[in-house]
Amino acid sequence: MNRWITNVVQRGVSDLNLYTNVSIKSIRVYVHIFPEEMFFSVTLVKLKLRSERYVYWDKSFLPMLKSLDIDSDLILFFADFLEIIPSFLVLEELRIHNLEWDKADVTVSSASLRKLSLHCTSCGGLLNPRSVSFDTPNLLSFDYSDLVAEDYPLDIS
Template identity: 45%
Template sequence: MCLPMLKTLVLDSVRFGRGPFQTLLPDFPALEELMLLNIWWRDRNVVLSSSTLKKLKITSKGGCLGTFSIDTHTPNPVFFDYADSVADDYPLVNLTNLVEAGINLALTEDRTRRARANVVKLINGIQNVNILHVSPVSFKVRFLFQFLL
């Protein structure tokens, strides 16, 4: 399906893997806002790549990500809201010109040590953000400030 004029796409309660992202996003060449709500990750390695997105919101309902990469190709994205379990790795996070971001990561005690280096990659990918919202429930403030200071 091709919707060349579509600006906003909201997908709720969908199971997604890498393949669907690679085939789905090119069908919407004018897409500016993508909201993936209550997504279930079926593929362990996900790549989200777009040159037109300005707003991106992702909330996960479950699944376990091995790697998650976000590449926007251009300085377009101004808003990023991400609520998910910490992935095993963030090989590429290219969101350098964000104005506002929200990070809500679920982190269990047994994954804390393994996750530290990977969260640094995520934070470095959004390091130029002007406004950052962090959920205190799922992310220990002390843990976060170790990376920001």
């Protein structure tokens, strides 16, 4: 399957919609590792990932990506996802279900985001995040569920 995905991305696909329940066993958890080429595409505009297992995401360069939609049992971001978001220069829609924050203080920041939907799961081992803030000045639609944070700082600048 990864060879097929790589081939499609190398041919310049702009819209990729993947659903998989294929996984490999790695350190007692099931993780699907998508090919690196999928995360380093200059033509990809829309990416939708569905998985019955865990989705592994490390680094990426997707300068044309406008829509990112991820839903799996759990998304494993081995890079800091909050640092990845600003690298999507034209990202307008972001939907992530079953996200787990890897920090106690979280700031989601993107000037281009217009639609944001985040549904968090265990959020750091079922601990409430200390602080969650959103720096998204062009946001038109917002859907968020999480454990209650201690603080929701407001940036009014």
